[in-house]
Amino acid sequence: MDALKGFHQNVLTPKAKKLLRIITHCGIYEYLRMPFGIKNAPSHYQRMINTIFPTELSEGWLIIYIDDIIICSDSWSLHLERLARVLHKVAEVNMKISLKKCNFGFEELKALGHIVSGLSLGIDKNKVAAVLLKPIPQNKKEMMSFLGFASYYRQHLKDFAILAKSFHRICDEQTVFEMTQERIKAYEKIRRALTEATLLLMPDWNICFKFYIDACGDGLVAALHQVQIIDDKHTEGPVCYI
Numbered sequence: 001m002d003a004l005k006g007f008h009q010n011v012l013t014p015k016a017k018k019l020l021r022i023i024t025h026c027g028i029y030e031y032l033r034m035p036f037g038i039k040n041a042p043s044h045y046q047r048m049i050n051t052i053f054p055t056e057l058s059e060g061w062l063i064i065y066i067d068d069i070i071i072c073s074d075s076w077s078l079h080l081e082r083l084a085r086v087l088h089k090v091a092e093v094n095m096k097i098s099l100k101k102c103n104f105g106f107e108e109l110k111a112l113g114h115i116v117s118g119l120s121l122g123i124d125k126n127k128v129a130a131v132l133l134k135p136i137p138q139n140k141k142e143m144m145s146f147l148g149f150a151s152y153y154r155q156h157l158k159d160f161a162i163l164a165k166s167f168h169r170i171c172d173e174q175t176v177f178e179m180t181q182e183r184i185k186a187y188e189k190i191r192r193a194l195t196e197a198t199l200l201l202m203p204d205w206n207i208c209f210k211f212y213i214d215a216c217g218d219g220l221v222a223a224l225h226q227v228q229i230i231d232d233k234h235t236e237g238p239v240c241y242i
Contacts (some may be wrong), residue, residue, distance in 0.1 A: 001086070002101035003049075007041050007065035009096060010034040010048060032181065042066055052093055070111060074118075079105065113152065119230070120199040123153055128194050136179060136187060140171050147171070150190050155240040156197040162219045163190050201226055201237045209239065 003009065011033055012020070020038070022029045034041055049064055056062035061082060063070040071086060073079035083104065090097060103109060108117040115122040137143040147167055154160045163186050170177050179187070203209075203226065210225040222242040227234055 001069040001071070002098045003067035003069070004096040004098040005038050006045055006049075008032045010045065034109065045225060052089055052095075053086070058081075063191065065112060068111070072118075117202075119202055120151075121156075121168065121195045121202060122199045123156055125195070128153075132191055132195065134208075135156070136184060138179075140177050142144070143167055143177070144171050145215075152192065153197065155242075156200060157190070157193045158198075158223065158241050159214075159221050160190070160193070161221050162216065163193075165218050198238060201228055201239050202230055203239050210236070 012031055016031045016034075017032070020035065021030045031199070043194050046064070046066055049067070049069075050057060053064065055064055057064065061072045063072065069086065071079065071082050073082055109113060110116075110124055113124050113127045115124055131146070131149050132140075134146075137146055147164060150157070150160070150164065157163075168188060169175060170179075170183070207226060207228070210227070212223045212225065214221050223235055224239045224242065227236045227238055229235070230237075
């Protein structure tokens with residue numbers, strides 16, 4: 001579910017209106033509702049919406065990121081029950097929902113650059129595609145931008161710490177930026193890892209985990225695995241890479 005222009009659904013206090021005044025040659029203008037672009041608007045909105053659903057959030061089946069609301073359920077009947085609870089509270093506080101941005105009853109959805117289902121967590125390849133079209137970074141700023149993007153998905157990338165180590169070094173202020181053949185190979189490995197990233201299993205807290213550790217001169221890496229029943233077969237797969 002997606003709130004309709006969520007920030008605009010917050011009425012400003014008299015003090016906030018005064019602070020956000022716009023003075024022009026035509027007069028003084030005041031916002032009546034919280035505008036987009038204010039530095040602390042996201043945190044204020046997140047805090048506000050969390051106070052509407054305290055019980056649902058504490059029970060663990062409701063996930064809220066700013067104006068995106070995700071309801072998780074194990075069965076269709078339970079999902080309808082939880083959806084009704086959420087919609088009832090939405091109506092109570094007179095919150096407006098953008099129906100064209102809502103998806104109901106799906107077993108899989110896109111959220112924050114990921115493909116999420118009840119069984120696995122994957123990378124949204126559409127998000128990755130745009131970055132992969134860019135040329136090899138030519139300066140520290142471009143490299144830091146690439147590292148920031150790749151690091152967001154590092155839990156999907158095996159041996160990421162080792163592959164990215166040399167890039168962190170050349171982004172240091174005291175280091176001259178140089179893309180050697182070795183670094184270009186590491187860069188291509190990270191790009192390939194992003195496109196071929198393995199689906200991560202959703203952790204089952206009722207069964208044991210397997211923890212694998214590896215170390216070399218370039219760093220330490222680890223992987224958290226589980227053996228789960230998938231398609232009636234016992235299958236071992238990663239829950240996350242560290």
